[in-house]
Amino acid sequence: MAATAFAVAPEMSGAMLIAGNVIRLRRIRNISLEVFAERLGWSVTDVRALETSDRFNLALDDIDNLAQALGVEPAALFV
Numbered sequence: 001m002a003a004t005a006f007a008v009a010p011e012m013s014g015a016m017l018i019a020g021n022v023i024r025l026r027r028i029r030n031i032s033l034e035v036f037a038e039r040l041g042w043s044v045t046d047v048r049a050l051e052t053s054d055r056f057n058l059a060l061d062d063i064d065n066l067a068q069a070l071g072v073e074p075a076a077l078f079v
Helices: 014-028 033-040 044-051 060-070 074-078
Strands: none
Touching: 014 044, 014 060, 014 074, 033 044, 033 060, 060 074
């Protein structure tokens, strides 16, 4: 029997995981960047930086605020 090689994807960073979930949840809820930024009290530039994983310094309060702005529990950002 021939051996089969499996490609292993690199681990997703925490920032990438949160960014992907924020984008997914924001789109599911049909929330524009502008409205989302307003809910957070952030600029649209800051939201874009988060969604592209360019913003890595999220405090626990930021996680709570992101979850609240999306209408989910904070744990939903880490799934």
